[in-house]
Amino acid sequence: MTVQAxxxxxxxxxxxxxxxxxxxxxxKRIALNLxxxxxxxxxxxxxFALLMRSQLASDNSHLVSDYTYAxxxxxxxxxxxYLFVAPMAIAMAMYLAPLQIGAVSLAAxxxxxxxxxxxxxxxxxxxxxxxxxxxxxxDGWFSYxxxxxxxxTPGTGQDLxxxxxxxxxxxxxxxxxxxxxTILRRRAPGMAxxxxxxxxxxxxxxxxxxxxxxxxxxxxxxxxxxxRTTDAYIYSGFAGAIDYQDIFWFFGHPVVYVMFFPFLGAAxxxxxxxxxxxxxxxxxFVASMLAFSALSMAVWAHHMFTTGGVxxxxxxxxxxxxxxxxxxxxxxxxGTLVGGSLVLRTSMLFGLGFFVQFLIGGLSGIWVASxxxxxxxxxxxxxxxxxxxxxxxxxxxxxxxxxxxxxxxxTGARLREGLGKLHFVLLVIGxxxxxxxxxxxxxxxxxRRIVRYPQHPGWVTDNRLETIGAGIIAVGVLVFLINVxxxxxxxxxxxxxxxxxxxxxxxxxxxxxxxxFNRPLPPxxxxxxxxxLRQQIADAGPPATGAEIREEASA
Amino acid sequence: xxxxxxxxxxxxxxxxxxxxDQLASVYLPIAIGVFAFFTLMIVLSVLRYRDRAEPSRxxxxxxxxxxxxxxxxxxxxxxxxxxxxxxxxxxxxxxHERPALVVDVTGAKWEWEFRYPADxxxxxxxxxxxxxxxxxxxxxxxxxxASQDVIHAIWIPQLEFKRDLIPGAVEHVTLTFTRTxxxxxxxxxxxxxxxxxxxxRVRVLAPARFASxxxxxxxxxx
Numbered sequence: 001m002t003v004q005a006x007x008x009x010x011x012x013x014x015x016x017x018x019x020x021x022x023x024x025x026x027x028k029r030i031a032l033n034l035x036x037x038x039x040x041x042x043x044x045x046x047x048f049a050l051l052m053r054s055q056l057a058s059d060n061s062h063l064v065s066d067y068t069y070a071x072x073x074x075x076x077x078x079x080x081x082y083l084f085v086a087p088m089a090i091a092m093a094m095y096l097a098p099l100q101i102g103a104v105s106l107a108a109x110x111x112x113x114x115x116x117x118x119x120x121x122x123x124x125x126x127x128x129x130x131x132x133x134x135x136x137x138x139d140g141w142f143s144y145x146x147x148x149x150x151x152x153t154p155g156t157g158q159d160l161x162x163x164x165x166x167x168x169x170x171x172x173x174x175x176x177x178x179x180x181x182t183i184l185r186r187r188a189p190g191m192a193x194x195x196x197x198x199x200x201x202x203x204x205x206x207x208x209x210x211x212x213x214x215x216x217x218x219x220x221x222x223x224x225x226x227x228r229t230t231d232a233y234i235y236s237g238f239a240g241a242i243d244y245q246d247i248f249w250f251f252g253h254p255v256v257y258v259m260f261f262p263f264l265g266a267a268x269x270x271x272x273x274x275x276x277x278x279x280x281x282x283x284x285f286v287a288s289m290l291a292f293s294a295l296s297m298a299v300w301a302h303h304m305f306t307t308g309g310v311x312x313x314x315x316x317x318x319x320x321x322x323x324x325x326x327x328x329x330x331x332x333x334x335g336t337l338v339g340g341s342l343v344l345r346t347s348m349l350f351g352l353g354f355f356v357q358f359l360i361g362g363l364s365g366i367w368v369a370s371x372x373x374x375x376x377x378x379x380x381x382x383x384x385x386x387x388x389x390x391x392x393x394x395x396x397x398x399x400x401x402x403x404x405x406x407x408x409x410x411t412g413a414r415l416r417e418g419l420g421k422l423h424f425v426l427l428v429i430g431x432x433x434x435x436x437x438x439x440x441x442x443x444x445x446x447x448r449r450i451v452r453y454p455q456h457p458g459w460v461t462d463n464r465l466e467t468i469g470a471g472i473i474a475v476g477v478l479v480f481l482i483n484v485x486x487x488x489x490x491x492x493x494x495x496x497x498x499x500x501x502x503x504x505x506x507x508x509x510x511x512x513x514x515x516x517f518n519r520p521l522p523p524x525x526x527x528x529x530x531x532x533l534r535q536q537i538a539d540a541g542p543p544a545t546g547a548e549i550r551e552e553a554s555a
Numbered sequence: 556x557x558x559x560x561x562x563x564x565x566x567x568x569x570x571x572x573x574x575x576d577q578l579a580s581v582y583l584p585i586a587i588g589v590f591a592f593f594t595l596m597i598v599l600s601v602l603r604y605r606d607r608a609e610p611s612r613x614x615x616x617x618x619x620x621x622x623x624x625x626x627x628x629x630x631x632x633x634x635x636x637x638x639x640x641x642x643x644x645x646x647x648x649x650x651h652e653r654p655a656l657v658v659d660v661t662g663a664k665w666e667w668e669f670r671y672p673a674d675x676x677x678x679x680x681x682x683x684x685x686x687x688x689x690x691x692x693x694x695x696x697x698x699x700x701a702s703q704d705v706i707h708a709i710w711i712p713q714l715e716f717k718r719d720l721i722p723g724a725v726e727h728v729t730l731t732f733t734r735t736x737x738x739x740x741x742x743x744x745x746x747x748x749x750x751x752x753x754x755x756r757v758r759v760l761a762p763a764r765f766a767s768x769x770x771x772x773x774x775x776x777x
Contacts, residue, residue, distance in 0.1 A: 066748050140745050146722060147705040147747060238723030241706060276610040284620045306708060307719045308726045312646070313639055320631050320638070327627040330593050331620055337600035339611030344601070352601070356594055363586040370638035372578050372645055375571070376715040379708060379743040445712030447743040450751035455739065535612065 025109035026514055027182075030116050031095035032410070034175070037120055038088040044127070045079035046474065048072045053434075053470040056463045060454040069451035070138040071157075075127075077141030078161065082168045083123045085259040085395055090172055090210065092262045092402060093179050093203035095410070099505035100200045102188025102524070104515045107181035111174050119171025126164025129157040137161025140449065142252065143224070145235040145244045150228040159228060166221040169214050169251075176210030179203065188504075190524035194286065197503040197527050198272070198279045201286050202265030205293040206258050212297060213254030220247040242309040249300035257296045259391060261289070263398025264329065267354040270401040272336055273499050274348035278528040280335030281328070288325035295322055305371045306378045312371040319369035326362050330355070345499075346420030350401035353428060354394055361389030364439070382442030388435045397427070400480070407487070408494030412510040416492075419483035426476030433469030437462035502528035568695050568731040569649040574641045575715035581637055585630075645716075649729040654697035656690065662700075662707030662720040662742065665749040675774040680755035681742075686776060687756040691765035692735050700726040710743035711757060717743050732759040 014020055021029060052072050055063045064072065098106055106112055129136025134155035139148040143161070146152055183204045187196070196204070224244070227234045235244045272279040279285065298318045301310040333355050342348065364386040368374045377383055400423070408414045441462045446453065453459055497506040507530060508517045522529050659670040666681035669688045678686035690696055700709060702720035710717035711730075718728050742753035760768060 066751065070745075070748065070750075144706055144744070147745070152705055152747065236723075238721050241721050241723065275604070277612075278614045280613075281615050281617075281620050283615070284617065284624070306717055307721060309721070312642060316638055316642065317635055320635050323631050323634075324624060324627045327630075328620070328624060331623055334593070334596045334600065335616070335620075337597065337604060339613060340600075340604050341607040341610040342601055342605045344605065352597055356597060359590050359593055363590055366634070367582055367586065370578065370582065370634070370642070372571075372574060372638060372641040373582065375645070375717055376575055376712070378717060379710070445710070445739065445741070447710060447741055449745040450741075452751050455754060 023113070025106075025113055027094050027098050027106035027109060027112065028410075028512065028516075030106075030109070030112050030175075031091045034087055034094065034116050034119070035091035037123070038084045038091060041079050041083035041123060042088075043477070045076050045084055046477065048076035048079065050470055050474060052076060053467040055451065057467040058464075059457055059460050060452050064451070066451050067135070067138070070449075071135045073449055074137045074140050074143075074161070075129075078126060078137060078165065080391070081141055081255070081259070082165055083126070085391060086255055087119060087168075087172060088399060089206055089258050089262040089395075090175050090179065092266065092399075093206055094175060096406065096505060097179060097183050097200045097203040098186065099508070099512060099516055100197045100503045101183060101186065101191050102504050102517065102521050103182055103186035104517065105186075106178055107186055108178045112178035115171040115174030115178070117171070118174065119168050122164045122167025122169070122171055124164075125160055125167060129160040129164075132156040132160060134158075142245075142248055145224065145227070145241055148224060148228075149235070159225070162221055162225045162228060166218055166225060169217040169221065172210060173214040173218065176207040176214065180207040180211055183207070188521055188524065194283070195524055195527050195529075197269070198282070198285065199262070199265035199269045199503070201289050202261040202268075205289045206261040208293055209254040209258045209261070209296065213251045213258070215251075216247050217251035217255075220244060220251065223247075238309070242304075242307060245304050245307065246301065246310075249303045250297075252303065253300040254293075254296050256387075256390070257292060259395055261292075263354065263395040263402065264358075265398075266402030266405065267351040267398040268333070268336075269503070270347040270351040270405040271333065271355075272528075273405065273501055274343045274345055274351070275336055275340030276343075276500065277336055277340040278502060278526070278531055279332065281332040282527055284328050285332050288328035291325040292322070295325070299369075302369055302374070305374045316369055316371050320366060322369070323366060330359070345404070346415070346417055346424060347401050347404035347499075349421065349424045350397050350404060353424065354397040354401055357389060357393035357397060357428075357431065360436075361386060361391075361394050364389065377442065379448055380442040381438040381446045381448060384448050385435050385438035385442055388438070393431045393435060397431075400424075400427070405499070406505075407484075408498050409505055409510050409512070411488065412494055413487050413491035414494045414498060415487045416483050419479055419486065423476050423479045423483060426472055426479060430469045430472030430474075430476055434466050434473060435469070437465045437469075497530070500530075500534065502531040504529060506530055568652060568693065569644050569729075570731050570733045571645050571649075571714045571716040572733065574645055578637060578641050582634070585634075649695070649731075650727065652695040652729050654729060655694035657697045657699065658688070658690070659699045659701070660688075660709060660720070661703060662709070662746075662753075663703040664705065664747050665742070665753040667709075667740075667742075667753065667755045669755075671769065674769045674772070676769065676772045677776055679776075681753045682749055685756070687737070687758045688740065689758045689760060689765065689768055690732055691762045692732055692759050694762060695729050695731055698728050698730060700728065705746050706744050707742045707746050707753065708744035709740065711738060711740045713738040713757070719744060732757070735759045735761055 022033060055061050055069060134157045136157045139153055223234045226232050268279055295318055299315060301315040302319045304310045305312050368377050368386060404415055404420055441459045446459050494510050496510055504521060507522055522533050525532055657672060659672060661668040666679055666683045669678045680686055700718060700720045702722040704722060707720040708717050709720060714730055718726060736759055738757045740755045740757050742750060
């Protein structure tokens with residue numbers, strides 16, 4: 001396979017330097033560019049969050065105006081969702097899935113590269129609203145009509161927001177489609193679907209969700225753009241308002257799982273490797289992933305329980321049914337830990353942190369899946385707490401588990417463990433201090449998206465705790481950035497397989513060569529081929545030489 | 556199936572708050588229990604299996620996991636039974652109650668208008684004024700909800716209930732207040748610049764006092 005691919009490649013001289021890096025069709029390069037740009041947007045979205053938290057630290061603050069506050073929460077949500085978590089999910093899938101399935105390259109890499117540029121263009125278009133006379137988008141990250149029509153929110157900024165989201169969605173759709181095609185068509189010989197690693201399975205369902213959900217976003221935003229710029233009256237009246245929400249959330253719920261699956265996969269891989277055991281209950285886990293993705297296409301209107309325009313009972317049933325696949329996932333986690341030999345590296349800490357904290361997000365999700373309970377929680381800080389426990393306390397922790405796990409593979413250097421543990425401790429304290437009090441003020445009735453709350457001095461204490469927590473998160477992220485810089489400057493060489501990894505990306509150099517594998521792949525008999533090999537060697541007795549491993553590998 | 560549980564009805568009416576409290580009192584202990592169980596399992600595993608010499612090779616137990624999945628299905632069925640029963644009460648049964656009072660609530664950027672068609676009373680709250688929504692205690696009240704411009708949501712934490720006001724249609728909900736006093740209300744759906752100031756107060760009066768209030772304000776503002 002390697003030979004074929006390299007002989008088929010025409011001898012074209014690629015440009016070097018920055019131009020080469022940003023026009024490369026190597027999936028690792030595109031994914032790294034995507035991931036690094038997403039991280040820049042993460043820092044930007046974090047700054048917006050810190051400004052909002054500073055505003056809310058007292059009940060009648062005038063640090064920012066009502067107008068600026070609307071811009072801040074809109075751009076915080078939009079930046080985090082369209083420009084950080086979702087693209088970062090795709091970046092991880094694009095970098096790792098081809099390596100894990102033994103593919104030498106991405107399917108349709110030029111399409112993926114185009115997608116990256118369209119996504120980045122969309123992000124810049126959205127942010128360029130800050131330089132428009134009337135500021136950027138200011139109707140929230142889901143911009144309900146009729147608030148977001150040209151009458152209620154006139155001006156260039158909201159147009160730029162709408163077009164930016166459309167472009168970002170088109171870019172992610174293209175990249176997701178390439179990863180989907182790669183996983184389905186480019187697996188190495190022996191890599192049956194049911195031998196794909198845990199992370200690759202989560203990547204597969206992620207890009208399935210991208211391909212089935214993102215077109216709805218493109219439609220919702222495209223029609224909104226037409227509605228804003230012409231006299232089309234597409235979303236008019238009661239039906240138009242409900243239709244917009246239906247189309248938007250038909251994207252909006254699958255994307256929740258796009259923003260969850262790969263980070264679950266990353267946490268699961270980190271935990272399994274650090275437990276020196278293969279992930280427990282593989283088939284049940286794969287079935288639960290498929291059940292998750294099927295259900296996630298059928299739960300969208302639980303965002304609309306209070307509209308009176310949808311069948312609440314049906315969406316309550318599908319949403320509550322998510323207990324089953326989620327419960328399987330936790331069973332498998334405990335099964336993996338029990339009987340293992342656990343090493344508490346930073347990646348393991350973040351992995352376990354992901355599972356413990358995500359549980360709060362998941363259980364509060366079952367809570368708001370009940371219409372009766374959601375009538376109270378909807379649009380209050382309870383919901384903010386719920387989805388930040390899934391997205392930040394969950395996905396971002398899973399992301400960092402993946403970073404500490406795969407950084408050596410991607411760069412060839414290890415991250416510092418001491419700084420990593422400090423990063424972890426700060427992030428755990430900051431996260432829970434920020435988001436747990438939101439459950440309490442939400443339960444007490446505090447609505448989301450209010451700039452001041454002078455009628456409610458009782459909410460000040462909790463809000464102040466949240467602001468302090470947000471500051472601690474910022475310090476934690478700073479420690480992470482320092483860790484990256486220090487580790488890249490004074491490199492501790494990682495080697496090909498620093499953690500005794502289970503999957504094929506550890507059977508190549510760090511970083512992997514342009515066509516991914518510089519030596520024959522080991523035999524693929526399960527979802528943990530390197531662990532198989534290690535166990536086989538252990539069973540064969542002491543004299544396991546390098547020659548034997550190579551012999552076994554080439555057999 | 557939809558028989559009331561003990562203590563649920565107050566003066567024979569559906570109280571959204573009582574229904575919420577009862578459902579929450581089932582959901583909350585289950586959630587805390589599940590969280591405590593899995594966190595404990597993770598912590599115990601870390602303590603017990605940290606740096607152990609020989610890791611087990613066992614990688615599945617499909618019988619145990621299958622039985623566990625059946626248990627999960629039963630949990631889902633149980634939660635759904637409770638939640639759909641309660642949802643039915645709040646949404647359907649309550650709307651069959653004969654209202655003692657009808658109030659037309661109109662949301663507009665950034666104010667609330669409360670109209671009492673039977674008494675010709677009108678009050679406004681929010682950006683423009685501070686005239687409360689005045690209602691009798693322990694009476695079914697039919698609210699006709701409408702919006703003049705964008706989507707608003709009427710949110711009364713005391714009732715543990717909110718409903719969107721969507722332009723182009725009138726929504727009907729029937730609600731009952733079970734305590735006298737003054738409570739907060741607010742718009743919960745972001746509706747533009749001064750969304751945070753779209754607040755109001757609810758004054759719940761004993762029925763007799765409400766009647767004299769209505770008589771005193773007949774044909775005027777609250």
